[in-house]
Amino acid sequence: MQLDTSLRLANVALEFGTDDLEVKTEIEAMFKESENLLEEVIVRGQIQNxxxxxxxxSIIAKSLANTQHGLRILVKAGEENQKIKDLLDYAINSILIVSPN
Structure with a gap:
């Protein structure tokens, strides 16, 4: 999904919320698609420890999808690249299993 499309989707979700059933259904489907893709990768990672x-x-996927949407908004708002990278690193590192040395 392109950055602009994702931002438009977020704006529509914020604007209409649950007031318009057709919009709500479409937004849920789009969010669910990205969450499902993330969930597949996460399950493989969990299986491989x-x-x-x-x-x-499913919860980790939803959290990462929300982080992804938030980061896209921050990029569009002009946040510094290093801060975006730090937030992304935090999100990824928070779900990884760290092996003791």
Whole structure:
């Protein structure tokens, strides 16, 4: 999904919320598609003991999808690249299993 499309989707979601059933259904489907893709990757990572099993893959996927949407908004708002990278690193590192040395 392109950056502008994602931002438009976020704007529509904020503007209409649950007031318009057709818009609500379309937005849920688009968000669910990205969450499903993330969830597939997370499940594989959990099976390989690379990603934490402290939470279900579906919850981690939803959290990462929300982070992704938020980061896109920050990019569009002109946030510094290093801060975006730091936030992304935090999101990824928070779900990884760290092996003791």
């Amino acid at each position: 690379e990603i934490s099993k402290d939470f279900p893959a």
